[in-house]
Amino acid sequence: LHPRVPVHVRVLASLSVMLAIFVVMTVLVKVDTSSWTRSFFAVTIACMAILSGTSTVFNSSVFGMTGSFPMRNSQALISGGAMGGTISAVASLVDLALSSDVTDSTLAFFLTADVFLGLCIGLYLLLPRLEYASLYKQLDFALPFPQEIPLDRISKIEEQPDQDSPTAPLAAPRPSFSPTPPLRPILKKTAGLGFCIIYLLFITSIIFPAVSTNIESLDKDSGSPWTTKFFVPLTAFLLFNFSDLCGRQITAWIQVPGPRSKVLPGLVLLRTGLVPLFVFCNYQPRVHLQTVVFPSDIYPMLFSSLLGLSNGYLSTLALIYGPKIVSRELAEATGVVMSFYMYLGLVLGSACSALLVHLI
Structure with missing residues (x-):
């Protein structure tokens, strides 16, 4: 559209x-x-x-x-999504209690x-x-906002014509609606960030909520409301969403690694290790993998917090970098492409989560 x-x-x-x-x-x-x-x-x-x-x-x-605004506005928008999830989780707990x-x-x-x-x-x-x-x-600036990305990094991020050159095109008001956004250069420039977003949300949606919501308290037989009725809403939903919100909010002050850094995809791939951590908590029912490696309720709480924090921080970095590594006239279309990467990762992870549950 x-x-x-x-x-x-x-x-x-x-x-x-x-x-x-x-x-x-x-x-x-x-x-x-x-x-x-x-x-x-x-x-x-x-x-x-x-x-x-x-x-x-x-x-x-x-x-x-x-995408046409500074990165702090994109960061605020993304944090708002996590805040909505956190408020929903709190409302659910209040509803269960009252x-x-x-x-x-x-x-x-x-x-x-x-x-x-x-x-x-x-x-x-x-x-x-x-x-x-x-x-x-x-x-109508062709370069990213200097207050968002330091000037000494702009040349590494994006190749732009010299605006002072006699051959440079004169700046003209950019139309708010472009009928044919050039998709190929956007995909080429955002391929690395796109991979990060897809794989980040692939891992997250494999675990949450299909696996994390089936992890039960080891003290469930005690009959305590905290180990029965409130355990999953607290550990799987509230902790994840609150940690996700914290991770996204941190990007308002810290924005490392950069958009071209190889550390970013490295950290994204490192999150693969979260999958076995959740699998070997007290997931029930277990058919094929009978061993519970983490026999304590503190572990799913810790792992949910780590999952949410890493998801919020790394995904926000990748999403806000996208529109800033292309020329300003492509920023809006790039923002749409970045959201497409996000939904693609969610779809792939959701589909594979059923397979993971079956293997457990």
Whole structure:
């Protein structure tokens, strides 16, 4: 959709469709659907498919749009996603502790989604009126922002024509919508970062949530709520999302290794070792691998924190570097491509997680 539909149409249309779907789901909470059987299941699956597609359009469009802004704005956007996951995990724990009626809980969650989606639409309509946003959308620099990437590294990151040369093209206002973004040079320049993003999220989605949510407390037989009802929401969801948020937030202050460093893919490949660490915790049920190497509840908590922290820090670095290693006129399209790498990694990891669960 990027080369054919303007960004403001993509964002507003996707938000409107998501809001409409959630309003329908909110209404259905109070409707007796016990007699619908298969038709209700079909409606639910159709709604989930539409939500998935529209949220992908929204996320990739917004991330592509922030490619025209400094890296700190892209970092804030990515951290916001992790903050949403953390808030959801906290809300789930509070709901488990306080709520006794699943219908009321469901209604509260869906109403919250309705309010936030409506708020998103209002804030996006307000965005063009902000002087800060207008400034960066009107600028037409061919080099990355010097306050984001040091000047002595620009030549290593990107080859650009000399703007003072008589043969250099005159700067012209960049149109906000390009009908044919050159995909090949974007893919060529972002290939290394693309691999990092794909493999990072491949490893993460292999483990979370398919494996991590099936790790049980070794003290489960004690009957304590912390080892039964709260163990998985706390260790698998809250710790992972909070650690992911911390990792993403760290990139606001520390941005090493750089976009061309070989250390970055090395750290990404090193995360492969997290897979056996989770597998040999107290994953249940176990069919083929009977040995539990880590006989303590502290290990899944530690490993979930490490998984989230490394995922947040390394993926954010790769994502915010992408639009800054290409010329400014390609920044938006590059942001969309980076989000495509992200979803590709999630799809591959999710598909392979079923195989990993079967092998355990």
